[in-house]
Amino acid sequence: MSPNLLDVENVNKIFARGGIISRSVNHAVNNVSFSLAADKPEVFTIIGESGSGKTTLAGMILNSAAPTSGRILFRGKDLHDVRSRRDRLEFMSHVQAVFQNPFDAFNPLKRVDRYLFSAAQTFTECRTTDKVEERVDDSLRKVGLSLAEIQGRYPHEMSGGQLQRVAIARALVPNPSLIVADEPVSMIDASLRMTVINLFKKLRDELGVSIIYITHDLATAYYISDRLIIMQEGRVVEGGDARTVLAAPQHPYSIKLREAVLSVEGAWRDEPITEAMPAVAS
Ligand SMILES: Nc1ncnc2c1ncn2[C@@H]1O[C@H](COP(=O)(O)OP(=O)(O)OP(=O)(O)O)[C@@H](O)[C@H]1O
Secondary structure, three states: OOOOOEEEEEEEEEEEEOOOOOOEEEEEEEEEEEEEOOOOOOEEEEEEOOOOOHHHHHHHHOOOOOOOEEEEEEOOEEHHHOOOHHHHHHHHHHEEEEOOOHHHHOOOOOOHHHHHHHHHHHHOOOOOHHHHHHHHHHHHHHOOOOHHHHOOOOHHHOOHHHHHHHHHHHHHOOOOOEEEEEOOOOOOOHHHHHHHHHHHHHHHHHHOOEEEEEEOOHHHHHHHOOEEEEEEOOEEEEEEEHHHHHHOOOOHHHHHHHHHHHHHHHHHHHOOOOOOOOOOOO
């Protein structure tokens, strides 16, 4: 049997606080487990209020921090063993990240196309200028942009929504199988949020990319998720198929979640999202 895309097994992260006299520990991630299948791309949402451990968990999935205990496997390989530069580059070509604030992700003094060229040179076999540009243009077209549109532009010359789409295009350059998106729309103008959210759906459906979507936004979580886990104080308090969880919420936090979803659903029904989405090229 082929391994899962991702296995998070009994993962804990404990931060120590204070000095020798007043030492305390913060159990930021507490015994979290879930898996993503290799053959079924999905949007898997990690939802929870501020401080519930979402970003800490994301950091461990991205292998930028190690669990205190438990393990994380990507395609059957323990991330603990992904150490050499070669292994890390290989891992990063399969697992990419999109962060909250696109303006933080790009140096204001650096042209945005440079980031995409650099990703193509680092993570792909493209070596000639033509091949690199072709690869970058291909990735940009998957998010409804093109190299001609963004070439030579600096971050401040783009809207937050456009820049986040460039960040997603950069993540797509290596053809990853998993994107970890940590609050990817919370800093984007509300009118552009659904463009990015719909884009994740298209990446799942048309490119077979699985998305771990991290958020505290109940409405977009409901709209986009196939499965979700709800975190509170580091623990998973409820999880499973998104509609099932929301149809019969058990935990007080999930009940709050459901109430919020119902109120925004009503609003959406009255005022559907009309922003046109670009087709995603395969
Ligand atoms: N490097 C660190 N050192 C010490 N404590 C940390 C560190 N990183 C996170 N924490 C603590 O771990 C807990 C979980 O934080 P985390 O950022 O993962 O939560 P979150 O759910 O992502 O919150 P938010 O939605 O506000 O980003 C918090 O109590 C936080 O203060």
